[in-house]
Amino acid sequence: MHFTDRTDAGRRLAAALDPERVPGLYVPDPHVPGLRDAVVVALPRGGVPVAAEVAAALGAELDVCVVRKVGVPGQPELAMGAVGEDGARVVNQEVVDAAGVRPAEFAAAEARERAELARRAALYRGGRAPVPLAGRTVLVVDDGVATGSSALAACRIVRARGAARVVLAVPVAPPDWARRLGDAADGYLAVHTPADFRAVGEHYRDFRQTTDAEVLAALAPAPASAPxxxxxxxxxxxxxxxxxxxxxxxxxxxxxxxxxxxxxxxxxxxxxxxxxxxxxxxxxxxxxxxxxxxxxxxxxxxxxxxxxxxxxxxxxxxxxxxxxxxxxxxxxxxxxxxxxxxxxxxxxxxxxxxxxxxxxxxxxxxxxxxxxxxxxxxxxxxxxxxxxxxxxxxxxxxxxxxxxxxxxxxxxxxxxxxxxxxxxxxxxxxxxxxxxxxxxxxxxxxxxxxxxxxxxxxxxxxxxxxx
The missing domain is CATH 3.40.50.1820 (Alpha/Beta hydrolase fold, catalytic domain)
Incomplete structure (x- = not known):
């Protein structure tokens, strides 16, 4: 085990935001937005408690990018693709072919996930518009990366919303995750990249499912003190x-x-x-x-x-x-x-x-x-x-x-x-x-x-x- 829970993982991820380790995180050009104006965007549900710690450490705005993994029939934890807000869609053809998933099966799984995507987006946003991203640095945060389909969809969404720079930051990922995701992000940060990586949950002592209530609590604006x-x-x-x-x-x-x-x-x-x-x-x-x-x-x-x-x-x-x-x-x-x-x-x-x-x-x-x-x-x-x-x-x-x-x-x-x-x-x-x-x-x-x-x-x- 590497992390106690997602809160511990978020604190350690925030501590690892080191300019020497993360290409594209800090730049010397004063005309390029830096972390002082960054937005932390979480992949719900599991990425939210991690991202909340990062946002708190940076004093940054916190928002969500709702993405749903499209799991292989009978193996829902194995992603064969992902769908996200704004019509984003990612297909991991390698997994689809290896699992022998037929087009009709993929379409049925995608339809189920899009329905759940719509429900969660409406619930988490509560009628609020997404935090504006145009021209800003965006840190996309999840509780870990396995196949990378969900992270890839999220990076595409925030780029389409105008992010100037995208940094993908997670507590744990496979050793080759940055190569696999290519230019999806401008910078990558993982606290732990074990050579024997098999699943994200193996690296948490407590990996209980995050609830909708926990997501809503993390996204609720803090009461502002009177000026x-x-x-x-x-x-x-x-x-x-x-x-x-x-x-x-x-x-x-x-x-x-x-x-x-x-x-x-x-x-x-x-x-x-x-x-x-x-x-x-x-x-x-x-x-x-x-x-x-x-x-x-x-x-x-x-x-x-x-x-x-x-x-x-x-x-x-x-x-x-x-x-x-x-x-x-x-x-x-x-x-x-x-x-x-x-x-x-x-x-x-x-x-x-x-x-x-x-x-x-x-x-x-x-x-x-x-x-x-x-x-x-x-x-x-x-x-x-x-x-x-x-x-x-x-x-x-x-x-x-x-x-x-x-x-x-x-x-x-x-x-x-x-x-x-x-x-x-x-x-x-x-x-x-x-x-x-x-x-x-x-x-x-x-x-x-x-x-x-x-x-x-x-x-x-x-x-x-x-x-």
Missing amino acids: VVYALRLGTGPAVLAVPERPRGVVLFAHGSGSGRDSPRNRAVAARLHRERLATVLFDLLAPGEADERWKVFDPGLLGGRLTGATREALRHPALAGLPYGWFGASTGAAAALWAAAGPDGGGPDGGPYAIVARGGRPDLAAARLPLVTVPTLLIVGGADQEVVEWNRQARSELGGEGALQVVPGAGHLFEEPGALDAVAGLAADWFVRRLPAGPERGRDGGRDGGRDGDLGGDRGGEPAGD
């Missing part, structure tokens, strides 16, 4: 800083008239960002009474300068030391963020923000400077706000760097429709998580990919209409 809240005083007035545990970055909210630090919409988006370990700073660009001075409301240069100054002040707070930052702009605050980002220093300290998100904004007010904006920018508008949709489509085409437009179907100017604000919050969180560097090894341009218009799915006319 620590600080009251700040910036040049523009009072501000609220909220810092979650182990923050990975900070987002400063830039708002025009009718919107500000006390807006329930902004607080809802901020709460979603906190779940992604992003700190937030909510403040007002306009002082009380200035909303009546219409020239100030529509002056992106004035507001952009205030945003830059407030950013410099806020980032001096000890809780934000060294954190990368982004801007979330609403109303004419979106124009302020774009105007500031087009400045000679990128609009802020240390070269400016890493990302901008604009909700229902007025990028047209910053039209003269849009070609100078190279900061990755996501424009979010409501599908029912047609004039604002067109302004944002035009702005998207004029941006000098990466840009994307997402239209929330049926949503109006204030995103008050059921689910509309949740969509905004989710899109913003994903954009910032993708583009704020996960650690000092990531470069300023790491992870930037070309944007495109999307349909998930501002202010109207010349008058800001509130939040």
Whole structure:
């Protein structure tokens, strides 16, 4: 026996994640995502308790890739193939031929496994979408590899979902497993590769079947502690800083008239960002009474300068030391963020923000400077706000760097429709998580990919209409 149980195997696998042993696990190129932004993807059920230990050790996200072994009739533990999510299918023709399995027998076994695959995928995901993998390093983890059919299917699935690098990591495997799997993964790691390998279970003292309940418990999100809240005083007035545990970055909210630090919409988006370990700073660009001075409301240069100054002040707070930052702009605050980002220093300290998100904004007010904006920018508008949709489509085409437009179907100017604000919050969180560097090894341009218009799915006319 080599492992006490799957938990012990997972801890030992996590300890073995050594760059000297695993080609492709760490790379010196700062533009390539590393383990700080990795996702650990488990093959349920047995791979989940192993992967949970690896994810915990790395501080990485944990997800599943549901794959079912297609066993030889009468020998269900001997895989003659595998099926997986997204229609993945692997046939081990060598085993099929050796066992004399007829096509009809294989088809019947495959149909049974696909039915069970669908049941488990629905159960484990609970309506949640898979963790996004595009551009990230993915560690595919199981409790062991025998024929490799299931692992091969999983690697194909995560590659198809856009993984930048795939590392297959298991506690135990045959000595020739990496050669057998070829280029399915970019790197391979097995803690134990015994010369007399016969079956995965032989190397565990406790190899009881993992239950659905254990899988669900491992996948359940840990309860997040409430962020620590600080009251700040910036040049523009009072501000609220909220810092979650182990923050990975900070987002400063830039708002025009009718919107500000006390807006329930902004607080809802901020709460979603906190779940992604992003700190937030909510403040007002306009002082009380200035909303009546219409020239100030529509002056992106004035507001952009205030945003830059407030950013410099806020980032001096000890809780934000060294954190990368982004801007979330609403109303004419979106124009302020774009105007500031087009400045000679990128609009802020240390070269400016890493990302901008604009909700229902007025990028047209910053039209003269849009070609100078190279900061990755996501424009979010409501599908029912047609004039604002067109302004944002035009702005998207004029941006000098990466840009994307997402239209929330049926949503109006204030995103008050059921689910509309949740969509905004989710899109913003994903954009910032993708583009704020996960650690000092990531470069300023790491992870930037070309944007495109999307349909998930501002202010109207010349008058800001509130939040």
